[in-house]
Amino acid sequence: MEVKFQLNGKPAAADIEPDCMLLDLLRDMGCYSVKRGCDTTNCGLCTVLVNGKPSLSCAMPAARAEGKEIVTLExxxxxxxxxxxxxxxxxxxxxxxxxxxxxxxxxxxxxxxxxxxxxxxxxxxxxxxxxxxxxxxxxxxxxxxxxxxxxx
Structure with missing residues (x-):
């Protein structure tokens, strides 16, 4: 499936598998500041801004990024x-x-x-x-x- 969103102020699109997590998609797109720490939403290492609000990318399916503004440390x-x-x-x-x-x-x-x-x-x-x-x-x-x- 294709997901389209804004990444760090620029249009982005990616073909993803239904079980792809936002953390993995962002790292695949070169956003290496987004880190995998626990995969249980307990450490905050994977925090990104989704429409301006801090969100744990390890817990967010990449498909939910559709139409949203995602900002990483980059x-x-x-x-x-x-x-x-x-x-x-x-x-x-x-x-x-x-x-x-x-x-x-x-x-x-x-x-x-x-x-x-x-x-x-x-x-x-x-x-x-x-x-x-x-x-x-x-x-x-x-x-x-x-x-x-x-x-x-």
Missing amino acids: GLQEEAEDFGRFLAKEGAEQCGYCSPGFIMNVIAMMRELKDPSIEEIKEYLAGNLCRCSGYEGQMRAIQNYMKEKGGQ
Whole structure:
């Protein structure tokens, strides 16, 4: 079956099998920031934006992308690099494996929430699994990023 959608602002189409998951389709299309971590929707590594909302691509059949706008980290290069500098500045970048999904959620949160509390930030990011740290550095980086960018 053919699926047509927008990928990082450009028209995209692909012939897929009915059981194809969005994660696999995106990786086949060269979006290597979308990572396979658990295949059980528990880690957030495969997070992409679907019509502006964070979605776990490992749990979304590729056929559901029909007519939708899909954005991966490759489509948010400038914003991702900007926030990535804050992670580094705060000493919060660890091994980097969880970073793409984490950054996708931070960017989505910045667009959706104005002046969130620490509890709201933690709730928004609850689906991201980092095996390296306790998130203290990442929370500092998010707060400083939001202050500088006017979100908090």
